[in-house]
Amino acid sequence: MAAPFRKLLIANRGEIAVRVIRACHEMGIRTVAVYSEADRDALHVRFAHEAYLIGPPPSSESYLRIDKILDVAKRSGAEAIHPGYGFLSENDEFSRACRDAGVVFVGPPPEAMEAMGDKVRSRELMMKAGVAVVPGSPPLTDAGEAVAYAEKIGYPVLLKASAGGGGKGMRVVRTSAELPSLLAQAQGEARSSFGDATVFLEKYVDRPRHIEVQILADAHGNCIHLGERECSIQRRHQKLIEESPSPVIDAATRAEIGAMAVKAAMACGYVSAGTVEMLRGANGSFYFMEMNTRLQVEHPVTEMVYGVDLVKAMIEIAAGAKLPWTQNQIVPRGHAIECRIIAEDPSRNFMPAPGTIRALRGPGGPGVRYDGGVYGGFTVPVHYDPMLAKLITWGADRDEAAARMTRALDELRVDGVKTSIAFHHRVMTHPAFLAGDLHTGFLEEHPELLSPGTDPWLSEVAVLAAAVAHFRRSEQLSLRGTKSGTSGGSSGWKRGARDGWRP
Amino acid sequence: MAAPFRKLLIANRGEIAVRVIRACHEMGIRTVAVYSEADRDALHVRFAHEAYLIGPPPSSESYLRIDKILDVAKRSGAEAIHPGYGFLSENDEFSRACRDAGVVFVGPPPEAMEAMGDKVRSRELMMKAGVAVVPGSPPLTDAGEAVAYAEKIGYPVLLKASAGGGGKGMRVVRTSAELPSLLAQAQGEARSSFGDATVFLEKYVDRPRHIEVQILADAHGNCIHLGERECSIQRRHQKLIEESPSPVIDAATRAEIGAMAVKAAMACGYVSAGTVEMLRGANGSFYFMEMNTRLQVEHPVTEMVYGVDLVKAMIEIAAGAKLPWTQNQIVPRGHAIECRIIAEDPSRNFMPAPGTIRALRGPGGPGVRYDGGVYGGFTVPVHYDPMLAKLITWGADRDEAAARMTRALDELRVDGVKTSIAFHHRVMTHPAFLAGDLHTGFLEEHPELLSPGTDPWLSEVAVLAAAVAHFRRSEQLSLRGTKSGTSGGSSGWKRGARDGWRP
């Protein structure tokens, strides 16, 4: 089978750039990486066939620079660009600029992106298409208006950035007193993250599950769904753990919300991989939240359960291919879970913990997929997302996937920076997680998950290990001391040299 | 689900010990490793919950010592023993000793092992059960008898060890002139490998494919098959690359040979995982070769295609569980390939290349399974098998699995010892491999696969890299030279000290 493109540029960094490079190499497509000055040694630069510097560390001067990226595409002869997630992936201006430059953008057409990318417009579109949405406000202009809408909708409410995603510019508001300051924060974050301070309000559904449906659409009018993912375990409205299928979705519900997602995608002329995010209330009702017009971080859980390579499918679709599957050929098998391994300290409210990774050991064995973006010796730049790697496990059922994740987390070793590994381990063995009793407030409900547990037996091992390390260090220090002692020290030689003495 | 055992001992080393440990940890079973003096730092010792030294490096004084292993089982309170492959895995005396000691042996009953473990007896059993076998001789006593049988069967013939496996004690004989010396070699190898010099002759089927069927039987009379593996790419009659399914087996043939394998297993009262090895002649006829009464090295390709964990199934069966699947619940999906990463030099006829692994980087990303037994910094002992790791890839079809393997081999890096990585890479991109045109003489037919290719473009890179490394080394040397030069050198100090001068 001929490769759909000769050469493809990846307008991203970190694990997702590596992920796309892997797909391309398997397809026989040459890869072009772009990198900022902070990323010379990054894994995506090392793995790609070609690599070009596009500017200083801040994203606004490198990974967000459409002009520089298109210039590299031109110089390198790349025929297509995959934007990954984040950065320019949901920027319709970039998609348009690619089209104008004669480079294929691996993603939806700018029109669909524009329609779905703006949360206010996408809600309107969904309501017209008859899909249930969460009650909300139009874009807010000032705090007074915000308070009025919040009271109309009823607290708690959620502030959200119109242009945003990934929890940036999001705030839960529980009283009118805290609304003005939270509004200012949300607007500030929205401006700095997306260059657009517009925010709006939504009803905050209590104990909701985050359920999302993966869809794939080609340019020939075919669209299928690949079941749901549940991504309820979040911090700061950003996902930490995702799985497919959801423990509460049965085949009939899957077919129903799948059809809803396909309808949403068709309503905006969608092409490529996309995700329709929904909230599922405790009563089982679903509300449309937003459509992510790009590849999701958590796409691997769907890939493992459905045996489909979504990145390759996106590239084939971008090259004009028809979907190779009909809906009834898409059959789930088993269960997959993903843990996002982040350089943050869960016991300090997930404070970022950049630094140099002293040593890294990936896990192995059956049912384990490790998508990493870093390596031992790499210094995690402070300028970008704190995600180091994704660990995904597959099992014949949810219990096996969770047990395998626990085992894989035991094997995964990242020394030198604080990470979420131990936190994930605690979640995987927590009764509420194992019971599938999830909602987006899971971590607030189980704050014990944020702190390391204690184990008297392990204290003994820790004391032994520290004692041996301390003893060895002292031995080495005294060894050095002894050496210089018996030789009379270097000072004699120094004095001799200073005195001009020569043999 | 409760763990079937509290504690299990793994009577093995290397990647298969790690594989079994992983299964146990996922099942909540505590693990006990045993190790020889050469393996204190081995990965299985590091990964297990407990580890006990059982003797000096030679296997005969450690991993083959039934008494020592059962003593550790008793001391540690292990309720079961998994033998892995090789070592004591097909030793019915060990299986019996476990039974006598009240420890569950995770494998078939000694009677089935005995019946199938002796190649001569198993052939007789198969012939009685109506399964086709390759024409052969009874055990040979001397060279004269061997020549007589060889002439009756017709050259080429194959010398095989009665007690053996894995190519040890095997020789292809093409003329009567070379028979006596090859017989002596085969007998010597059989004696040193298995403690039993008995060998016999078989018709050597030309351009045969090695096809084997995986079966699983419980102690309640249920037996299923999990399709076939093709393992035709071999050196010295040892497998190098395996895959499932075989490119030449269709569903009807699979059902047919699967039924034959189940019949063979049932004929000897088999329980646990087992493999029925067959030769498939160029004309499509199958001959029973032998039944391996243990887990195979290449079991992961079956696991990936069928979504089943064979090691866990063996452990559950050993604890008395019924098979959780009926034959029609066993459905293949996609294609999997395994490459055995060995410390051997393919360009020197696969000469062993033990040594210290300076650096090791495992591959990652979708569809890749890495089962390793070593790590960067580990010294590969000279006493055991040269296998360092197994790399397994899954794809929606054979082409994708092969492309993914090529990509994963590019990522896998083992520095410090010669390995088969580059060889596997050449096979994965070879037209005959990609066409599925395999037979056990594949490497003799394509000797170009044994030597590294040349690429003028890569020569340039190599020159640049060597030049930079050379330059840096010279810079460092001259830096040291300069330092000692400007300081007057250490000789001044030494002389000063010798002369008794003190400041």
Add this chain to the structure above:
Amino acid sequence: MKFKACVGETDYEIVVTRLDADYVVTIDGVEHIVDARKLEADFYSILYEGKSYEVSVESVGAKYLVRHGAYEQIVELADASRGGREELRKRSGPESIDSVMPGKVVRVLVEPGTEVQAGQGLVVIEAMKMENEIGAPRAGRVKSVDVKPGQNVETGAQLVVLE
């Protein structure tokens, strides 16, 4: 070699000696033969009493952060001739609040003289695209503020001094 170890609220008396390739570690009079192999920098394989552990041991002064799989534990060690826990714990006077990450100061929430409660925000630092509030570890009065909005700081940079 003798020293004291503190884990959380518990103190131990430790004696370590070598025994061929092994170590004899006595904890409060109980002897353990420890086969500890340093496989990498700050990383050991430890066998003792039949059990096997992989542990990473990072030292920051007299503190050792020990990790085994997903568990971690801080062990503080002190020369037995000195005061043990008392020596380890003696800290008083003004406290420097340092940045735990490199990043950019986006807001300063206090000024010299501000009385703060434990947990109250002092400085907001942006790193990895997130705003992170650095809070007061205890109640006190701000003695000095050592950074300005817009300033880039490295890990360990002094932000504020509390007294």
Add this chain to the structure above:
Amino acid sequence: MKFKACVGETDYEIVVTRLDADYVVTIDGVEHIVDARKLEADFYSILYEGKSYEVSVESVGAKYLVRHGAYEQIVELADASRGGREELRKRSGPESIDSVMPGKVVRVLVEPGTEVQAGQGLVVIEAMKMENEIGAPRAGRVKSVDVKPGQNVETGAQLVVLE
């Protein structure tokens, strides 16, 4: 710095200089700006002319074994002031046949004075449970046999000398 490089049958004239963090490597008069980062011992990330390569470079004397993914290449380097290829290649007189692996000698197939053909077996060594025949790299006469059956040998041990 100037030197000669030989790859297979081809010789190159090399000049290397530094340019800030990069290297300027001139091969037979053609200049390449090479951004080479040493990421680990004997392991580099190399960017030049837009291309990216991960290469491991192991040196054994003047020989460099360079590996990139599944490809490998031996590059021999020599000081330009000396004879280049001639200097690298000059070898004559008796040839020591050394063990390429540690293991146990199981059989010795020749004795001093034996005339051997290229490829003829000299010694059989068992390692990793396999018997490995060490063959003559060229025709010649066995000058000495330096090992006995049953003897353990390390890599590089002299087995036989050919003349």
